[in-house]
Amino acid sequence: MKKPISEIKNPLTETIVDLFQQHVDEIPNEIAVVFKDLKLTYNELNLLSNQLAHYLISEQDVIVGDLVGIMLGRSEMLIVCIMGILKAGAAYVPIDPEYPQQRISYIQDDCNCKFTFNQAALDNFLVSKAKYADNAPSTVSLNPNDLAYIIYTSGSTGNPKGVMIEHRNLLNYLLSVSHYIDTNSNNSGCFAHLSLSFDASITEIFLPLIFGKKLILSSGTGLEIFDDINLFNYAPFNFIKLTPSHISILISVINKEARPQLANKYIIGGEALFNYHINQFRSSSIDAIIVNEYGPTEATVGCIIYEFNTFEATPSSESIPIGKPISNTQIYILGENRQLLPANEVGEIFIGGNGVARGYFNREDLTSEKFVPNPFDTDTKMYRTGDLAKWLPDGNLLYFGRLDEQVKINGHRIELGEIEAALIAIPQIKLASVILSKLDTSEPRLVAYLQPKDSNEKHPNVREELSKIVPSFMIPNIFMWVNDFPLTTNGKIDKKNLPIPEYFRPDSAPVLRKPRIEIEEKIAKVWGEILQVSDIGIDDNFFEMGGTSIMAVKVVAEIEKNTGKRFPLSVLFEYSTVEKFARLLNEGSQIYSDCIVPLKSNGNKVPLFMVHGGGLDVLYFANLSKHFDEDQPFYGIQGIGSNGFDDWHESIEAMAAHYIQAIVKINPDGPYAVAGYCVGGIVAFEMTRQLQELGKEVSLTLLVDSYADSSYYYKTHKQKKLIRYYHRTRRRLTFLKEMLTSWDGFKKRFNAKKEYLLKRQFDENNTMSELDALALERFVEATSMMHGILDKYHLKPQSLKVDLFRSKDHMDHQLAPTHLGWKKAASMGVTLHNIPADNFDMRIAPHDKILARMLQDILDKRHANI
Structure with missing residues (x-):
C-alpha cells in the first residue's frame, strides 16, 4: 500500500508565480494550456498574463492585497486571468457565472472586488492588450503571507462565507501532493473539468503549471464534462480529479472508447469513497493509483490522503479510509472537552499546520469560532471541521460523517x-x-x-x-x-x-375530477392511502403521482383482497388511472394478460426483451424504459403461464419456451436481444440456448445483477443439495470468524443491515401494516414459485458470450465476486459492467438512467450494421 509523503521541507519562501516562472525560463515553447483547438505555450501564457497584470495595475489601480473577481466559463483565458491577477499581487475570487444573480451580487458586495473579469471586461482587455508591457511588473513583490484567493462556501447564517487562502497555504498543499505529477514521464498534467468555485479545481489548475506539464481544459458542461476529444487526444494524464459522483460518468466514456489507461492517478474527494466506487475501475481493467483526498476549503483543498492501487485489496466493504495528513499538517481527533482521543474512538477532526486558512473574509466572529487556538502547538491556530473520524490501528483515519447540519450532495458542501x-x-x-x-x-x-x-x-x-x-x-x-x-x-x-415527506399535487397534474361511482371511490381511496395523497382524481396517473413498484405491489394486494381476483402488476401500467382501472374491474372479465408487457413498443431498432426477477413482475422496468432512445422498443416479460396464474411452468426450460413463443410473435425474424433481471438472468440464458437450437440469431444476452449459483451446474438433486450445504457452511464460518475477531464491528454491520432492510420494506417504526403483509405474502409466493423450478434447473455451459451488469451488492460476493458464477456457463466470455447502486436502487432514479444508457450503448454497438 502506497503511503502519503511524510514531512518535507517545503520552500515556503516562494509563491506559485515563482515556480511557474521557472518553467517559463526552462521550457518556453512547450504547451502549457489547451482548450478545444486553442493552445498556449508557457511563454505565451507568461506574456499574456504579464500584460493582464499591467492592465490591472495601470487601468484598474489594482495593488498588492486587492481582490479581483473572475466570473468566466472555462477557457484558456481563464488561466491567463488567474496568473495575471496573481502577478499583479492581487488575490482572485471565483464567481460561478451560473450562480443566481442574488448570490453573485452578495459575493461581489461582500468582498468588494476592485475589479471583476466577466466576458465583457475580458473582451475589453483583449482588444487593447497590445499597449501593455509583456514583462513581469517590477513594482510587485509577492510575499508568501499574501492572499492567493478567496473561495466562497455555503454559510450557516444564510449567506456564503469567503475562505481566505494565502500563497504559503496553497504552496504547502501543492508541494505536499507533488507526487501526483510524474516529472519523468511525457504524460499530460491533468484534464480539468471542475468549476473554479469548487476548491478541488486548485489541484487541476496549478499542479501541472508549477511542474511544467500540460493543462487540458474540458469544453463540456454538466453530464457532458468528459465528452471532449481532448480527453483522449492528450491522454494519458498524470492525474484526473473526480468526486465519487463523477466516476460512473467517466467510466462509461472510457469503456465506450476502449481506453482504460487514461490516467496514472485518480484523485477522488468531495464525498465519502466506498469500495463499490473502486470496483468500477477494476471491472473496466483500469490499473491506476486511487487517491482518497479529504479536506475542507478552510484547510486548503486537501490535508489528508490515502493511496492504493485499483487492484490492491482495500480494507473492507465499508468506507475507504481517508488516510494520513500531508506534509506540515497536524490532525487531532478530539472529544467533547477537546481532549485527544485514542485509536478507535470517534471524535471531531481538528486541523493544524501550514494549510490552515487565514480565516473568513469580513467575518471575525465566525473566524474566532472556527479557527481556535491550538493547545498542542503554541501560537498557532487549528480549524474545527465539524467532521467525525477515528484513528485506525495502522495510523490511518476513517471518516464518519458530519457533526452538525452541514451536508454534502454530489460533492457540494x-x-x-x-x-x-x-x-x-x-x-x-x-x-x-x-x-x-x-x-x-x-x-x-x-x-x-x-x-x-x-x-x-x-x-x-x-x-x-x-x-x-x-x-x-x-x-x-x-x-x-x-x-x-x-x-x-x-x-x-x-x-x-417533522412530518414524513409527502407528495403534493403538482401544477402540471390534470384538473381534479373526483370519483363518480363506488368502484372509482374505492380505487382512489386505496391509491390515496398508499401514495399518501389526500385528493386522487380519476385522471391521475398512479406513477406520475409518485407511485413506485413497491407501492404497486401493495395496491394490487389490497385490490385482490377486496375483489378476489388475481392479476399481474403490469395491469397497473396498462390501466394507470383510476378511471381506466375501474373500467377494467367493472368489465368482470378474466383479468390476466400475456407474458409480454409493451413498456415501449415504438421504434425501429432491434427490440430488447427483459425477463422478470424473482417477484415475477416487470413494473419496476417502467422507469427504465423512459431513458432509452426514442426509437428503442423495450418489452418486459412477466412471470405468467400460458393460461395465466393457474398454469404455472413445470421447469425453467418450459418457461423459456413459453417466453420464446411470445417474443417471436413480436419479432419473427430476429435478431434477438434478451435480458434477464436477477433470477431472470437464468431464464434469459436458457432462452438464448433454445433460440440458437431453433436456428435463431441472438445478438445479445444481457444479465442484470444475475447470479448463477454453482449448484445449478449439477444435474441431480443430491449433488445440488450437497454443494448448497457446502456454501452455506462456508458462509457461516465466515460470519463466525468475523464475530470472533471483531464482535462490535460484526454487530454494528448486522444491525445496520437489518435496520436498512426493515426501513426499505416497511415504515420508520419497522412495523408491518396489513398491506405490507399482503404484499410480502405475494412476493414470497412468487419467489417460492420461481425458486421451485429454479432449484431443478441444470445449467449447461454454452458457446456464447454474455454481458453482465453487477450492482454494488454483488461486487463483494464471497463465492463468485468477479463473474457471479457465469464464467463457466458462457465459454466465449463475460463482459462486466458495474453499476454504482445496490440491487434495489439500480431500478430507480438516478441509477435507472445510468443502467438504461449503458444498455442502449451496448445495443447500438452490437446492432450498428442492422
Whole structure:
C-alpha cells in the first residue's frame, strides 16, 4: 500500500508565480494550456498574463492585497486571468457565472472586488492588450503571507462565507501532493473539468503549471464534462480529479472508447469513497493509483490522503479510509472537552499546520469560532471541521460523517441554514426548516418544510423563487407546507419530529375530477392511502403521482383482497388511472394478460426483451424504459403461464419456451436481444440456448445483477443439495470468524443491515401494516414459485458470450465476486459492467438512467450494421 509523503521541507519562501516562472525560463515553447483547438505555450501564457497584470495595475489601480473577481466559463483565458491577477499581487475570487444573480451580487458586495473579469471586461482587455508591457511588473513583490484567493462556501447564517487562502497555504498543499505529477514521464498534467468555485479545481489548475506539464481544459458542461476529444487526444494524464459522483460518468466514456489507461492517478474527494466506487475501475481493467483526498476549503483543498492501487485489496466493504495528513499538517481527533482521543474512538477532526486558512473574509466572529487556538502547538491556530473520524490501528483515519447540519450532495458542501434563510426571504414564507432525507431511495434528498405567513394566501412557486437566490444544487427536492413546527423544550424546531415527506399535487397534474361511482371511490381511496395523497382524481396517473413498484405491489394486494381476483402488476401500467382501472374491474372479465408487457413498443431498432426477477413482475422496468432512445422498443416479460396464474411452468426450460413463443410473435425474424433481471438472468440464458437450437440469431444476452449459483451446474438433486450445504457452511464460518475477531464491528454491520432492510420494506417504526403483509405474502409466493423450478434447473455451459451488469451488492460476493458464477456457463466470455447502486436502487432514479444508457450503448454497438 502506497503511503502519503511524510514531512518535507517545503520552500515556503516562494509563491506559485515563482515556480511557474521557472518553467517559463526552462521550457518556453512547450504547451502549457489547451482548450478545444486553442493552445498556449508557457511563454505565451507568461506574456499574456504579464500584460493582464499591467492592465490591472495601470487601468484598474489594482495593488498588492486587492481582490479581483473572475466570473468566466472555462477557457484558456481563464488561466491567463488567474496568473495575471496573481502577478499583479492581487488575490482572485471565483464567481460561478451560473450562480443566481442574488448570490453573485452578495459575493461581489461582500468582498468588494476592485475589479471583476466577466466576458465583457475580458473582451475589453483583449482588444487593447497590445499597449501593455509583456514583462513581469517590477513594482510587485509577492510575499508568501499574501492572499492567493478567496473561495466562497455555503454559510450557516444564510449567506456564503469567503475562505481566505494565502500563497504559503496553497504552496504547502501543492508541494505536499507533488507526487501526483510524474516529472519523468511525457504524460499530460491533468484534464480539468471542475468549476473554479469548487476548491478541488486548485489541484487541476496549478499542479501541472508549477511542474511544467500540460493543462487540458474540458469544453463540456454538466453530464457532458468528459465528452471532449481532448480527453483522449492528450491522454494519458498524470492525474484526473473526480468526486465519487463523477466516476460512473467517466467510466462509461472510457469503456465506450476502449481506453482504460487514461490516467496514472485518480484523485477522488468531495464525498465519502466506498469500495463499490473502486470496483468500477477494476471491472473496466483500469490499473491506476486511487487517491482518497479529504479536506475542507478552510484547510486548503486537501490535508489528508490515502493511496492504493485499483487492484490492491482495500480494507473492507465499508468506507475507504481517508488516510494520513500531508506534509506540515497536524490532525487531532478530539472529544467533547477537546481532549485527544485514542485509536478507535470517534471524535471531531481538528486541523493544524501550514494549510490552515487565514480565516473568513469580513467575518471575525465566525473566524474566532472556527479557527481556535491550538493547545498542542503554541501560537498557532487549528480549524474545527465539524467532521467525525477515528484513528485506525495502522495510523490511518476513517471518516464518519458530519457533526452538525452541514451536508454534502454530489460533492457540494451545503449548510442547511443558508437554504432556510433564503426561503424565509421569500415574502410569503414565515418560517422554514430544511433536512436531508433518504425517503425510499439511497440518494439523499433535501426536503424543505415551510410555514406560510398567511394561511389563506396562495402558495408561491417556491422552486422558481429560490432558484433566483441559491445555486441549483441547493434547491430542495420536496417542499412541504405546514401549519406550525414541532418544537423542542428549548424552543427550537424539532427536526426529528417533522412530518414524513409527502407528495403534493403538482401544477402540471390534470384538473381534479373526483370519483363518480363506488368502484372509482374505492380505487382512489386505496391509491390515496398508499401514495399518501389526500385528493386522487380519476385522471391521475398512479406513477406520475409518485407511485413506485413497491407501492404497486401493495395496491394490487389490497385490490385482490377486496375483489378476489388475481392479476399481474403490469395491469397497473396498462390501466394507470383510476378511471381506466375501474373500467377494467367493472368489465368482470378474466383479468390476466400475456407474458409480454409493451413498456415501449415504438421504434425501429432491434427490440430488447427483459425477463422478470424473482417477484415475477416487470413494473419496476417502467422507469427504465423512459431513458432509452426514442426509437428503442423495450418489452418486459412477466412471470405468467400460458393460461395465466393457474398454469404455472413445470421447469425453467418450459418457461423459456413459453417466453420464446411470445417474443417471436413480436419479432419473427430476429435478431434477438434478451435480458434477464436477477433470477431472470437464468431464464434469459436458457432462452438464448433454445433460440440458437431453433436456428435463431441472438445478438445479445444481457444479465442484470444475475447470479448463477454453482449448484445449478449439477444435474441431480443430491449433488445440488450437497454443494448448497457446502456454501452455506462456508458462509457461516465466515460470519463466525468475523464475530470472533471483531464482535462490535460484526454487530454494528448486522444491525445496520437489518435496520436498512426493515426501513426499505416497511415504515420508520419497522412495523408491518396489513398491506405490507399482503404484499410480502405475494412476493414470497412468487419467489417460492420461481425458486421451485429454479432449484431443478441444470445449467449447461454454452458457446456464447454474455454481458453482465453487477450492482454494488454483488461486487463483494464471497463465492463468485468477479463473474457471479457465469464464467463457466458462457465459454466465449463475460463482459462486466458495474453499476454504482445496490440491487434495489439500480431500478430507480438516478441509477435507472445510468443502467438504461449503458444498455442502449451496448445495443447500438452490437446492432450498428442492422
